[in-house]
Amino acid sequence: MYHSKISGLGYFVPENIVTNDDLSKIIDTNDEWIQERTGIKERRHVLKGSGETTTTMGVKAAQIAIDRSGVAKEDIDFIVFATISPDYYFPGPGVSLQKELGLNTIGALDIRNQCSGFVYALSIADQYIKTGMYNNILIVGSELQSLGLDMTNRGRSVSVIFGDGAGAAVISREEDSTKGVLSTHLHSEGEHAKELAVLAPGMGGRWVSDILAENDPDDESYFPHMNGQFVFKNAVVRFSEVINEGLQANNLQVSDIDMLIPHQANLRISQFIQNKFGLSDDQVFNNIQKYGNTTAASIPIALTEAWELGKIKSGDLVVLAAFGSGFTWASAVIRW
Ligand code: ACO
Numbered sequence: 001m002y003h004s005k006i007s008g009l010g011y012f013v014p015e016n017i018v019t020n021d022d023l024s025k026i027i028d029t030n031d032e033w034i035q036e037r038t039g040i041k042e043r044r045h046v047l048k049g050s051g052e053t054t055t056t057m058g059v060k061a062a063q064i065a066i067d068r069s070g071v072a073k074e075d076i077d078f079i080v081f082a083t084i085s086p087d088y089y090f091p092g093p094g095v096s097l098q099k100e101l102g103l104n105t106i107g108a109l110d111i112r113n114q115c116s117g118f119v120y121a122l123s124i125a126d127q128y129i130k131t132g133m134y135n136n137i138l139i140v141g142s143e144l145q146s147l148g149l150d151m152t153n154r155g156r157s158v159s160v161i162f163g164d165g166a167g168a169a170v171i172s173r174e175e176d177s178t179k180g181v182l183s184t185h186l187h188s189e190g191e192h193a194k195e196l197a198v199l200a201p202g203m204g205g206r207w208v209s210d211i212l213a214e215n216d217p218d219d220e221s222y223f224p225h226m227n228g229q230f231v232f233k234n235a236v237v238r239f240s241e242v243i244n245e246g247l248q249a250n251n252l253q254v255s256d257i258d259m260l261i262p263h264q265a266n267l268r269i270s271q272f273i274q275n276k277f278g279l280s281d282d283q284v285f286n287n288i289q290k291y292g293n294t295t296a297a298s299i300p301i302a303l304t305e306a307w308e309l310g311k312i313k314s315g316d317l318v319v320l321a322a323f324g325s326g327f328t329w330a331s332a333v334i335r336w
Contacts, residue, residue: 004129005180006334007136007172008069009304012060013044013165013291014052018146020160027156034160039267043163043292045146053087055096057166058142061300062101066138069170073101076170077134079108080124082117082141082296084325085148086110089201097140114196115263115324116186117141117296118167119332122320123184125171126332135173141296142166148198150223158226161266163292167300182333183249185242189327192234195227196325235265236272238329243277243321246333257283258316258336259306263323264288264298273321285311295324312336 019042020031034040046052058081066073081094092110097103113120118141125137143166149159174180200206200221211219239262247254254277262270267288274284285306294301299320306312316336323329 002130002132003174003177003180004126004171005174006169007071008065008067008170009168009300009307010061010064010068011165011167011297011301011304012057012064013301014046014057016045016047017042018045023160026151027159028153029156029160037266037268038161039286039289040161040292041289044165046144046164048147052144054083054085054142054144054166055087055093055100057144057164058093058097058140058168059100061142061166061168062097062138062140065168065170066101069136069172071136071170071172073103076103076106076136076138078106078125078128078137079103080111080121080137080139081108082111082113082121082139083143084112084114084117084295085143085145093142113296113328114326115265115293115295115298116322116326116328116330118299119184119320119322119330120186120328122169122171122181122332123186123330126181126184129171129173137171138168139171140166140168141298141300143295143297145295148223150220154220155223157228158224161293162224163294165291165294165297165301167297167304169300179335182335183246184330184332185245185249186330187238187242187328192230192327194225195230195327196225198222198224232266232269234327235269235323236276238323238327239269239273239321240276242329242331243273243319246319246331250333252317252333254278256317257319259312259318260284261299261302261306261318261320262286263321264291264302265293265323282311
């Protein structure tokens with residue numbers, strides 16, 4: 001059986017920095033509240049009218065990942081694009097990425113899976129490579145969330161958390177079975193779907209024509225809704241479970257972890273997990289302070305930055321762990 005490895009990584013974030021103080025000029029919030037509860041100091045928001053989209057950011061991140069992988073564009077066999085903020089309701093951004101990068105007419109699969117999207121994408125790529133169907137797969141997590149947030153006081157507990165950006169990886173065949181992706185673990189629990197969701201537009205809820213016909217200024221259904229404390233409580237439990245599941249599947253101990261990259265949901269969640277597992281600051285990487293929660297992009301942005309900073313070296317055991325809307329949660333265990 002073949003194995004897969006990450007052969008190239010890249011990320012892109014818009015230049016425009018929005019600090020907590022900047023937000024406090026638009027909505028009733030303040031730096032102390034945001035930092036105390038989430039650890040976030042600033043995030044990136046695309047400038048309205050700049051032409052930047054989920055696809056364009058994904059393309060920039062992907063180009064870096066491809067260049068670093070050493071894989072020629074014509075040798076990329078498949079695309080998996082994870083996002084909850086696609087440019088269009090359909091088609092998804094995978095096809096736009098194929099065009100913009102000038103890739104062959106290869107398959108492009110769009111997935112959602114929210115904050116777990118990148119780990120789901122990695123798992124899909126890993127399976128295709130294991131079966132021998134493909135050799136090189138481009139996976140992307142990209143989000144333009146800022147233009148879809150409720151920037152009034154009503155939405156303040158959600159809107160201060162999220163940011164824009166993209167991360168990408170090229171997943172390639174690895175001959176050495178002791179290296180690369182050792183295992184991936186995926187979960188969902190739809191019972192709590194509405195605890196963190198954008199409910200409209202959707203065929204099962206309200207379609208665009210309903211929203212337009214009603215023209216209700218108090219309609220919140222197309223903004224993200226989050227039951228923050230419920231999400232927090234579930235996140236810390238599921239993060240722990242899925243990290244343990246990954247370790248057990250590979251007969252590894254917590255002490256074997258060289259680097260844990262948690263989805264950047266909230267610094268308090270990451271710190272809770274770090275303390276629970278007794279990991280040192282060198283064993284966990286966080287950058288939510290600079291970028292906020294970038295949903296499907298958060299893990300590839302953090303992974304790339306940790307790698308660029310030399311915090312991940314050949315032979316290291318790297319664990320990716322995610323939890324998000326759905327609920328969905330997932331982990332990947334990688335020998336670098
Ligand atoms: N600024 C100032 N005050 C605020 C703000 C704000 N931005 N937002 C809410 N408040 C106020 C509330 O009105 C409330 O005031 P009150 O007590 O007078 O009624 C008070 O702060 C507490 O509000 P809560 O909503 O109870 O705040 P909480 O302590 O739960 O913190 C938070 C909210 C930060 C969202 C927290 O619940 C959390 O981080 N949850 C996890 C969320 C998460 O990680 N989501 C992402 C995971 S999934 C994914 O990535 C898609």
